[in-house]
Amino acid sequence: MKHLIAQITKFGIVGVIAAVIDFGILNALVKFAHMNNVAAGTISFLIALAFNYILSMKVVFTHRDDMAKWMEVFIFAVSAALGLVMNDVIIWLATVDMPTDAVYTMHSKYVLYTNIGKVVATVVVAIWNFIIRKVFLDAPNSEASASRQERSLSHRIGMWSLNHNPFGSRS
Template identity: 60%
Template sequence: MRKLIEQVAKFGVVGIIAFLIDIGVMNILLHLHLNNLLASTASFLISLAFNYLASMKYVFTHRDDMARWMEIVVFFVSAAIGLGINEVIIWAGTSMLPADAAVSMHAKYVLYTNASKIVSTVVVAIWNFIIRKWLLDAPAPGKPKNERSFARRLGAFSLAHRPFGWQ
């Protein structure tokens, strides 16, 4: 239980830094009058690069039974789903504004977009932690490995099928 609490805390620190990158870039783009969905997509992708590097270095332990290429695929597929969740929440949070709100009601548009971004960040963070813990995190040392688990089977597949000579 202690390891899980430490892991959640590390995930939180990485997530807060990624959130600050995400919301900072998004607001810069919003103030340049970029559409909120385009701004949030760009900022999400920029913060994702930091999140991947920091999460795999400080939060999750690499599974010896999974190839790095599969780890990257799982991380980015789960992130793509997270991006979809992010976009739907931001769209829903601003869809009631008039079509020209980005220009005519810019302050309200930015406020609603930021409020929606905060909600989406919480939802996506929960999604990311659950999916990454399930599929990417190595079992605790000394804990028996479940040979029939999906993560273990996915790892075995990835070790047997290395595309383009990847490791």
């Protein structure tokens, strides 16, 4: 349990830094470039995601020895794509009832509603990311039984990935 609490704490710290990057870029694009909030949200999300992946896989989660690196990246990419869809839909929903020119005619309200949507999206996507990464990408701790580890979906996916590398090498 201590390990999980420490891991959630580290994930939270990495997430807060990534959120600062995400919100900073989003607001710069919406406030100053008058960019559509969904386009700006996509750009800011992807930049923060790159930072988040590098730091969370180095500091928060432990690479699974029973999974090829290509599969780790693939699982991360698929979960990130789903997270991006959630992010964009929630940001879009925050301003869907506003006129199409609201970024210009109702700028302050548009930015406010975009940020409210982004807060909701950040919470939803952070929970999604932690669960997916914990289940599929994090090495099992020593407390988990060997038979339970071997039966897990993530172990079976990992073992398959070690034996079926689409890139022709064993990494």
